[in-house]
Amino acid sequence: MLIGDIPRNNARRYPLKPAIVEGDRTFTWPMVDERARRLANHLTTSGLVKGDRVLVIARNCAEWPEIAFGLAKAGIIAVPVNIRLAPHELAHVRDDADVAGAIVHSEQLERFADELAGLRAVVRIGDGAIGVDYEESLAAASTADPTPADLTPDDVSFILYTSGTTGRSKGVVNTHRTNLAQAVDTNLVTEGNRSDVFLATTPFFTAGGMVRTVSWTYLGQTMVIHKRFDPQAVIDEIERSGVTFTTFIPTMLQRTLRILEEGPARDMSSLRRISYGSSPVPPGLARQAMDLLGCDLQQRYGLTECGGQATILTPQDHRDMVAGKTSIMTSCGQETPMCEIRIVDADGHDLPAGEVGEIVIESPANAVRYWNNPSQTAEAFRPTGLWSGDLGYLDEERYLHITGRKTDMIISGGFNVYPAEIERVIGQHPGVYMVAVVGKPDAKWGETPVAVVVPREAGVDEAALAEELRSLCRDELAGYKQPSDFLFRGELPLGPAGKILKRAIVEDLLLAVGSAAR
Numbered sequence: 327m328l329i330g331d332i333p334r335n336n337a338r339r340y341p342l343k344p345a346i347v348e349g350d351r352t353f354t355w356p357m358v359d360e361r362a363r364r365l366a367n368h369l370t371t372s373g374l375v376k377g378d379r380v381l382v383i384a385r386n387c388a389e390w391p392e393i394a395f396g397l398a399k400a401g402i403i404a405v406p407v408n409i410r411l412a413p414h415e416l417a418h419v420r421d422d423a424d425v426a427g428a429i430v431h432s433e434q435l436e437r438f439a440d441e442l443a444g445l446r447a448v449v450r451i452g453d454g455a456i457g458v459d460y461e462e463s464l465a466a467a468s469t470a471d472p473t474p475a476d477l478t479p480d481d482v483s484f485i486l487y488t489s490g491t492t493g494r495s496k497g498v499v500n501t502h503r504t505n506l507a508q509a510v511d512t513n514l515v516t517e518g519n520r521s522d523v524f525l526a527t528t529p530f531f532t533a534g535g536m537v538r539t540v541s542w543t544y545l546g547q548t549m550v551i552h553k554r555f556d557p558q559a560v561i562d563e564i565e566r567s568g569v570t571f572t573t574f575i576p577t578m579l580q581r582t583l584r585i586l587e588e589g590p591a592r593d594m595s596s597l598r599r600i601s602y603g604s605s606p607v608p609p610g611l612a613r614q615a616m617d618l619l620g621c622d623l624q625q626r627y628g629l630t631e632c633g634g635q636a637t638i639l640t641p642q643d644h645r646d647m648v649a650g651k652t653s654i655m656t657s658c659g660q661e662t663p664m665c666e667i668r669i670v671d672a673d674g675h676d677l678p679a680g681e682v683g684e685i686v687i688e689s690p691a692n693a694v695r696y697w698n699n700p701s702q703t704a705e706a707f708r709p710t711g712l713w714s715g716d717l718g719y720l721d722e723e724r725y726l727h728i729t730g731r732k733t734d735m736i737i738s739g740g741f742n743v744y745p746a747e748i749e750r751v752i753g754q755h756p757g758v759y760m761v762a763v764v765g766k767p768d769a770k771w772g773e774t775p776v777a778v779v780v781p782r783e784a785g786v787d788e789a790a791l792a793e794e795l796r797s798l799c800r801d802e803l804a805g806y807k808q809p810s811d812f813l814f815r816g817e818l819p820l821g822p823a824g825k826i827l828k829r830a831i832v833e834d835l836l837l838a839v840g841s842a843a844r
Contacts, residue, residue, distance in 0.1 A: 409433075
């Protein structure tokens with residue numbers, strides 16, 4: 327089976343069923359399949375061929391699923407782009423993937439126009455002077471099956487760029503086979519069925535968003551799409567459309583519960599489950615969610631390289647936690663049906679329960695390599711499984727507990743933020759001698775990056791330097807990567823080899839936060 331077969335199969339099975347809903351636009355399964363075929367044929371008649379890469383630069387919209395299916399049908403590789411990237415960050419993705427074309431929402435044209443110049447095919451969603459109009463392109467294209475005869479499940483379906491510890495993003499390569507394996511795994515653990523109505527509010531350009539496109543349509547379900555998260559709109563949509571399942575991060579859950587608690591009674595009876603990631607939900611919040619929403623909760627752990635999901639903390643686990651099972655309060659659950667998780671030492675030897683080591687994931691849903699990066703591919707994608715770079719341990723019941731990130735990754739508002747990338751930008755300022763970026767707990771975002779800076783000269787105007795660094799970061803980095811604070815020190819703690827001891831910095835920050843709270 328191929329990803330492009332999903333809308334074709336569902337069009338045959340459910341010819342009248344709504345597949346995609348956004349606002350006042352509703353596309354049935356036959357419409358989605360035809361539009362995907364037309365898009366594929368437009369791109370191939372524009373000169374693109376199997377294996378070419380195409381940037382997808384768009385906010386959440388009804389076009390996202392049919393773009394994913396259309397590119398897959400043609401054997402063209404999707405390269406989703408975080409719309410919050412700085413232009414030079416997008417240029418790196420464009421050049422590293424050697425892209426041939428782009429599908430771009432008109433809202434992003436002004437920001438990225440220069441980076442799109444010279445591409446062979448640019449399709450524009452909405453008004454604008456760059457590229458050809460999306461709807462006009464579809465209307466003029468053939469409806470014939472565009473699938474190449476030599477397209478196989480092991481061909482690449484999409485490349486998702488994620489920041490690396492070197493400060494430059496690297497492309498995670500997924501195939502039709504790995505993406506479909508994740509779809510099966512996701513439907514198993516969420517107990518999905520064809521009558522589900524999913525509400526998509528988190529971005530499509532993430533690993534979760536790309537997997538969602540396939541897993542939330544795999545069984546012929548209906549997907550309702552919101553441009554962005556709005557808690558009041560979410561509540562209204564659940565009541566109006568009979569939403570059965572949605573995905574939140576904990577801060578989104580908190581905002582939604584606050585409205586339900588303070589407002590009039592609403593009918594949330596259709597909602598059967600909420601899936602969340604980013605950080606654990608405290609037992610008190612879990613109980614409040616189950617009481618106010620009347621639905622189950624599940625937590626997941628994963629990373630881009632494993633398709634976004636490797637463990638599940640099930641609804642029963644949440645009920646047990648609320649009932650007082652303290653052993654799983656710091657856990658992100660047990661392996662999903664298709665995954666095997668091991669904890670290993672530096673030599674790859676399995677560690678016993680309770681001992682901390684690197685998390686290794688074996689799964690048919692794992693990505694297959696990094697694009698154009700053989701050295702890091704060899705480090706992460708080994709015959710023994712995916713070496714995640716995350717540290718943790720398995721308890722006696724095989725629940726996974728994350729204790730740290732070998733790569734120092736920060737998760738802020740559900741997005742992965744890598745300190746080295748921010749340090750590279752701040753370090754280029756002539757007034758900075760040394761910088762370390764660490765994560766600080768944040769009630770709203772889970773974590774936020776904080777830059778600890780040693781100025782090049784003593785007695786510098788710290789307020790003025792901080793403002794210059796903020797401006798530099800705004801110009802060079804996506805919004806979610808902006809440090810929430812700049813702290814100045816005379817020196818940073820160093821180890822014997824001269825390496826900055828970030829753990830000591832984090833401990834000092836936590837002590838300062840604790841003192842302030844008292």
